[in-house]
Amino acid sequence: MFSYFANPIRFQKLCRVLVPVLGISAAVLILPAWWMGLFLVPSDYQQGDTFRIIYVHVPAVTVASLAYAFLAGASFVSFVWRHSLADSAARAAAPIGAALTFLGLFTGALWGKPMWGAYWVWDARLTSTLIMLFLFLGYLAIRGAIRDEIASARIGAITAMIGAINLPIIKFSVDWWSSLHQPASLFRTGGPAIDASMSIPLYMAMAGYASLFGWLVLQQMLSELDERRAFAIMQRAAGRIASKASTQSKGNPDV
Amino acid sequence: MFEALYFGKNTLFILACYGVSVAVLSGLIAMTLRRRIRAIKQVAKINAKPE
Numbered sequence: 371m372f373s374y375f376a377n378p379i380r381f382q383k384l385c386r387v388l389v390p391v392l393g394i395s396a397a398v399l400i401l402p403a404w405w406m407g408l409f410l411v412p413s414d415y416q417q418g419d420t421f422r423i424i425y426v427h428v429p430a431v432t433v434a435s436l437a438y439a440f441l442a443g444a445s446f447v448s449f450v451w452r453h454s455l456a457d458s459a460a461r462a463a464a465p466i467g468a469a470l471t472f473l474g475l476f477t478g479a480l481w482g483k484p485m486w487g488a489y490w491v492w493d494a495r496l497t498s499t500l501i502m503l504f505l506f507l508g509y510l511a512i513r514g515a516i517r518d519e520i521a522s523a524r525i526g527a528i529t530a531m532i533g534a535i536n537l538p539i540i541k542f543s544v545d546w547w548s549s550l551h552q553p554a555s556l557f558r559t560g561g562p563a564i565d566a567s568m569s570i571p572l573y574m575a576m577a578g579y580a581s582l583f584g585w586l587v588l589q590q591m592l593s594e595l596d597e598r599r600a601f602a603i604m605q606r607a608a609g610r611i612a613s614k615a616s617t618q619s620k621g622n623p624d625v
Numbered sequence: 626m627f628e629a630l631y632f633g634k635n636t637l638f639i640l641a642c643y644g645v646s647v648a649v650l651s652g653l654i655a656m657t658l659r660r661r662i663r664a665i666k667q668v669a670k671i672n673a674k675p676e
Contacts, residue, residue, distance in 0.1 A: 596664035
C-alpha cells in the first residue's frame with residue numbers, strides 16, 4: 371500500500387477526494403462541538419463550568435499524541451523504504467503536532483489553576499507531555515539544522531522512532547504513578563466514565579481535530595510536491611539555457 | 626449576548642482556553658493555505674513562461 375501511494379500522481383489523485391472531505395468534516399465537527407461544549411452541555415457536579423475546557427484540551431492532547439504516532443510511523447516508512455512522500459508526511463506532521471501539544475499544555479495549565487491551585491506541577495502526565503513537545507521541537511531542529519536532505523531525513527527518523535517510547539508513557543502515566551491528573555475517562559476498560567450528554571461533543575471535537583490534522587498534513591504535502599516540481603522545472607530550464615550558451619560560445623570564436 | 630459568555634468566577638480561564646485554541650488553529654490553517662497558494666502560483670507561473 372505504501373509503495374502504491376508513494377507515486378506522487380496517485381497520491382495527488384487520492385488527495386483530490388480526501389482533502390475536501392477532511393476539511394468539511396473538521397469544520398462541521400469542531401464548531402458545533404465547541405458550541406455544544408460552551409452552551410448546551412450541563413455543568414459538572416464537581417468542577418462546575420470550568421470542565422468546559424475539556425472540549426479544547428482533550429482533543430488537542432489526544433490528536434497531538436496521534437500526530438506523534440503518525441510522525442513515528444511515517445519516519446519508519448521513510449527510514450526503511452526511503453519513500454520521499456513518507457518523509458514529506460513526517461515533516462508536515464511535526465509542526466502541527468508541536469502546535470497541538472503546546473495547545474494541550476496551555477489549556478491544561480489554565481484548567482489546572484482553578485482546579486489544582488497551580489498552573490503547573492511536575493506530574494507524570496504533564497511531564498511526559500512536555501517531553502513530547504520537546505521531541506517535536508527536537509525533530510524540527512534536526513530537520514532544520516542538517517543541510518544534507520538524506521542525512522537529515524535519516525537522523526530525524528531515528529529521533530522520531532526513539533521518541534515513540536514516550537507515547538505509552540503518556541497514556542499509562544496516570545495508572546503507573548500516583549498522579550494529580552485524572553485517570554482515563556474515555557478509552558478505558560468498563561466503558562467511558564462520562565455521561566453521553568458530555569461525551570458526544572467531546573468525541574465530535576476529537577474527530578474534528580483529527581480531521582483538521584489530516585487536512586493540514588495533506589495540504590502541506592501537496593504544497594511540497596508543487597514546490598519540488600517548480601524547482602525541477604526551473605533546474606531543467608537553467609540547464610537548457612546553460613547548454614545553449616555553451617554551444618553558441620563554441621561556434622563563435624570571439625566569445 | 627455577553628451574559629451567555631459568563632461562566633462564573635472562572636470565565637476568564639474558560640474563554641482564554643477557547644480563544645487560544647481558535648488563534649492557534651486559525652494560525653495553522655492560515656500558514657498552510659498561504660504555503661499552498663504560493664506553491665500553486667509558483668507552478669502556474671513557471672508553466673506559463675514561454676520556452
